[in-house]
Amino acid sequence: MSTTACAVSFATLALALPAVGCAPQDAAGADKRTISYWMWDASQQPAYEACAKAFHKENPGLRVNITQIGWDYYWTKLTSSFIAGTQPDVFTNHVAKYPQFEKLGVLSPLDELGPTRGIKASRFQPGLAKPWMGRDGHRYGAPKDWDTVGVFYNKKITRAAGVSDAELRDLAWNPRDGGSFEKTVARLTVDANGKRGDEPGFDKDKVVRYGLATNDAGGDNHGQTQWSSFAGSAGWRYTDKNPWGEHYNYGQKRFRNTIDWYFGLAEKGYLAPLKDYSDTNHPETQLGSGKAALAMHGSWMLSTFAGLKGVDLGIAPTPKGPTGKRASMMGGLADSIPKNAKNKAGAAKWVAFLASDECQNVVGKNAIVFPATREGTEKATAAHRKNGLDVSAFTRHLEEGTTFSFPVTDHAADINGMMTPAMQDLYAGDSPPSSLTETNRQINFLFQQNN
Template sequence: MRIRTAAALRGVLAGALALSLATGCAKGGSVGSSSNTVTYWLWDANQLPAYQACAKGFEKENPGLKVKITQMGWDDYWTKLTASFIAGTQPDVFTDHIQKFGQFADLKVLAPLDDVGIDESDYQSGLAANWIGQDGHRYGAPKDWDTVALFYNQKMVKSAGLTAEGLNNLAWNPKDGGTFEKAIAHLTIDRNGKRGDEPGFDKRHVKVYGLATNGAGDADGQTTWSHFAASAGWSYTDKKRWGTEYQYGSKTFQSVIKWYFGLARKGYMAPLTDWSAGANPANAQVASGKAATAFDGAWMISTYYGMKGIKLGTAFTPVGPTGKRATMMNGLADSITKNARNKPGAEKWVKYLASDACQKTVGRYGIVFPATPDGTKAAVAAYKKKGIDVTAFTKPVADKKDATTFSYPITNYAADVVALMKPAMQDVFANDAPVSGLDKTNSQINFLLNQ
């Protein structure tokens, strides 16, 4: 039933978009757009000042052209963007996410960027290639990238007798958790002061969890289980990009999930009931002193290091059964809408956004890691100036010898995959449902992708 419902909703959206593109309702173009204005949407308020600075640089190089930037929150952003395609009020250019790319490309609401002049070698490895559609056309210009690392409370780590060097050399396996689980257990303290690895530990009344929870991970597990699954040798689909078979039914994947969620059942990781994407995400659990560590993305660096009264550190993800550590490397891009009112101006703006000039400007704000190497260097220097060491995020990208970077799964029906996996993963996490139940969910997803 879920599959039919999700596919039906997708069909309705596709029909509405097709109708809007074929009728006059799309002719109005972007709200506020004109021949001398380029409209641009983004969701991250922290990045707004950096892109306002880029807009000034662009306008100076392109007299007579203006950039109108609109920023809104993550959830509102995607809702309004989808609605804008239907209403014909879409922006000329918008910040695109790889998780959404497949559906937008399939619905043909994006303009090809083949003539913008994007050279893949100008960016961090793999970022540009992710934005090639199944038709061979490019639909995104590399913008920035992020990886995942372990944030930790330095005081709690020191009190536990652990060190930064030790945290950077942890290893794990799905049988006994390895030195990673031992460290997380030792960082856990119950209401009586007993640590998780001490006799008498009360897992029902935990005062400080060794590891915060970031939810069940839905279909990608970016800041939860993805780095464990990848370092065990698992991959989301049968192909690096545009796969047609998901692999959630893999015994390797299911053994990882069983172990990972088992940390909560042992009392070492905060339970799903402690998590809320809005009210109590992983960073809030660390900020409140409820958790000693948390896996999170590079986009959260400023948030963690801005916590009052807490001195933070970061460590690499642990080495897995493959002998290597792993981290998802996500990359955003800028896309032009198919019915952009100011297409020539949009192409110039996207080319400028992807240039070293803009990327170094963004890097100097120390908010994200821009896609070009020089932009990344500018960001690293900006973080260093703030007293923040970002090696745990940058080294896996620079040095592939001991680390594996991987992307979000890039397939059609991404929203449908999430709709199916989200309740299934929450059931395993919250209700201790058998991981073997993911076989059925995986079959439903693959049926959808290949119907």
């Protein structure tokens, strides 16, 4: 995803929005029998097509038309549709994008629409519903799924290094010496001469297998699958409050120490360098090719990792941190209805159905993501178990209450624009962790301008 493109598109929307609010809507000519639904994940489309079929049986006068648009173009097209008045009736929303839409007033409050008014937060996994509550107290998204972070690994590699599954499930880290996590990552790292990272003579400049795969620097996603779990388990939090915080904490010593240690793994030769990351060399590629032994990633990547040929896949939970607990960002998507949806009545019925156990169970059985409801989650877990995959590394965060939310604030595109180069410079060794103090000051200045 291009952060610059997002910033430009949202700026364009902000300038053009007054015209949108005054644009006449052809309500009389709108097809009240069809509900247009946009999503970006092609792997989930079959499950939602099945939900649409079940929805049609219950509502024979309505038909759902699903359009799948790739992530890179999805937000640009969606933003343009708000301006042109061609917006869908319902769309899959992301918590990172939602604040901009909420502030610009292009979303319908779900608690004011009949079918969606009864959607209760208690129906969903803890923490999923709260981020979708707007500053005005209205709900603008019905949770559809959730994700946490885990450590994917190839059992063939870890066992050959003398590292057991039990050890991987009980790792811990600290910013002083890295704890058992760093020791394990070092053990799994191998240079061109066959020396491991924990052996004398190891050459960090000639590594053939890194202990930990690279997944970029994490500046454009708040480190979700990179360093967020470490920072969270150190007791650090992104903002003064969430949602709708107005003060970021990237300059805090606790965070700087975490980042110094994390990117220090690359300097030691244990973490693949930033230059190794590319559009064709993601963590799953590195694990599948044997270029990395461990890869931290989100649960939405389960089917991709499980499909790697020649890999005996194992999944471990994130390591415990200085707090003595594990931590993981809990992401979650939701379904939203545009304010100027052509078929708002039908849209509300469809969103209510998407949040129902009937649809959520269909999505769960598809085993691509974890549905937002408890029952749907159980269906997904059972489906993975049937396929021989233990996904407890992800679900245990919910059971143990060790999740934290993606930061929901204004200025997301601007913040990403600042954090992306800042974190890449840190990763490459071109800037010290202390530089985060100035970056954080610039970020917080965005909120001061609003006051």
